[in-house]
Amino acid sequence: MAALLLSATAAPAAPIDDQFRTWLAKDLWPEAKANGVSKSTFDAAFAGVTPNLKLPDLVLPGQKPQTPKKQHQAEFNAPANYFAEKTIGAVTAGGRTRAGKHAKILAAVEKKFGVPGEVVLAIWGRESGFGAAKMPHDAFEVLGTKAFLATRKEMFRKELLAGLLMVEQGLVQRDAMRSSWAGALGQPQFLPTSFLAHAMDFDGDRRADIWNSVPDTLGSIANYLSHYGWQKGRDWGFEVIVPDSVSCALEGPDRGRKIADWAAMGIRRVNGKPFPANELRAEGFLLMPAGRNGPAFVVTPNFYVLKAYNESDLYALFIGHGADRIASGDKRFAGRWGKIDSLYRSDIASLQRGLERKGYDVGGADGLPGYKTRRSIGEWQAKNGQGPTCFPDRALVGAL
Template sequence: MSGFPETIALRPTPLGRTERGVKQRQSLKLALLYVFAALLALLATFPASAAKIDDQFYAWLQNDLWPEAKAKGISKKTFDEAFIGVKPNLKLPDLVMPGEKPTTPQKQHQAEFGSPGAYFAEKTVRAVSAGGRTREGANARVLGLLEKRYGVPGEVLLAIWGRESGFGAAKMPYDAFEVLGTKAFMSTRKDFFRTEVLAALEIVERGLAPVNAMKSSWAGALGQPQFMPTSFLKHAVDFDGDGRPDIWNSAPDVLASIANYLVHYGWVRNRGWGFEVTVPQKVSCSLEGPDQGKKISEWVAMGIRRVGTKAFPASELKAEGFLLMPAGRSGPAFIVTPNFYVLKEYNTSDLYALFIGHGADRIAHGDSNFTGSWGPVGGLHRSDIAALQRALEAEGYDVGSADGLPGFKTRRSIGSWQAKNNRAATCFPDADLVAVLK
């Protein structure tokens, strides 16, 4: 009786082991069935699987895109070569999964959402200006011929080349047909990208570039000038005389294509892009914009002066100029020419056009920065600015659109509202203004 019987009693019999094992297996099966059912319910709420999306994409290619491509003269050979091995790239931005509705746009990482001054970081500008001066000598003959033919200064072409692709050093890692096909199939702007993918097919069909050369950015922009396919077809130029416009490898073709693009949008020969100025407080910042132009002599009569000791060129005084204040009263100010808005056609941002003009000046005249400084503005989310825009629209102001971007219509509307409400007109959004207008 030393505990032995108790020990024996604690041991399960073979039959007990079997019963317990059966119960355990039954419990495990029930648990697995429960998990499986839960997974099925969860998957039912998820977007289509990648494999299913691939199948839908291939069906769309053959049943939807191919008939239109064929009607536009694209051969089956070209079509099949373009899309062989191509799958939808689900890592691209602004996609809408099949069966889902578009949601609010993802947060965009653009300079307009922070301080405008961040766009002009010295390291970034100097890379363009120094790189441009280095390449100016090597391409002097081509740049001279282009300026004679198109009227666009060489330093402007170099600044765009540097900004867009680091003078060709930036890698174009994407297959254009993967990007454009994915976006035409399932992006928030399907119609836009459908036009672009058809244009890309036309480029190959016409022998302007082989399929394996069609490398692009994540947005589908091609080559060193970063042309969308429709822009390539309209503006790409064969300037080196080899029979086709090669914007991936030929510097003469790249520079000529940029010049041709600018001329198409109205570049005015023998005029620059603009001048940095000082704007007295008595001149309202709400006078900004391309629809409020005046003769430069009229701006001068209002007290606006070119920075430094230089006067405006005599040839400019009778010509039209426009007030530009990209950070309102909290940054440098400019009187710009119509050519500024031609630069803006390349990328619809005031800051982009200003960067190109500033970079071109530094290539031509050396590295000097703006005289005016950028104040401590920015730091707002796009949703903050959009809320402010909607509030201004409700009061009858034209802000362009409530897109969360502080463009010139939003800036001058802010200035007008501030003046009407006995506030100092700054013409730029800030947290206090957002709080008041909400």
């Protein structure tokens, strides 16, 4: 009986394994070969690899794509949980320890790229616990599965081909290709295309080693931010108080104005200090990641450079805030994260589709409450005689 049960459980996976092998041979291999990957590298990459059906955001053959019910990415869950003191405290305490230990390297990194050492340390700590995090997955299993079955096949196909090139060019050994569940590699957690574009040798051994070399890790993180436009001498942003007269729907990187103009509207820093003179003349953007249910910020273009590292407002805010704490001590936000309704990702996607039907641009009905969704909520609330909160809740899901 046990053997029959085991056979029945394993049966559905066999056809997928066969389809995967056919896809590798008939679809992926010709493109990999055209890109300069040898057959020996290709075969070694996929030796013993089968699709990992436990990974999130997969669409099995014969199924239609659906918004997942649950949210797998911490960056899009409740902000209060993301900023739990235990989590950010570990990053900031570890960052301060390493700021002294690696002072010379960090000074050289800042001199070359203009990125403050505390920012680099915050990313290093958040991404891999300063290199301590274990990578549980085989990168070719993850990237292969997602390129074959994920909702974003083309993106992962590009990453998979880049990973093959990394091995082909001798930049990393096949056995070292261990990754997160999303296919990110090494201490900076670079996807393969990011490795090829931004990883650098900063210790002088003529090899970019983001797995074992601290100088290479720190230099590569700063190089990434520099490539995405980090502006030397500018802050990432400021926590502020936003009066009720200023709509939370003014949020977003496409609705920037001079910081002096935000100040003229009544927005002021929580610490009572004026905005720095050099920032007043420059462009800033309103950021309210929990709408009226949490702290508010005026951020600079450097905030969106941090966001380029991980497409989440909360992630970029965590890095900016963590960097401040590494440099100046563990001071929490003045504003508090309010209580928000517990919603499934599919609930938020339903809300987004309701807003889209009414003509709002929510940035896509993906179940992720980004700035376009937040401000669309605020605009709809104002239009319907409600006080704008700019954040999804259970009543809004029902109403829309």
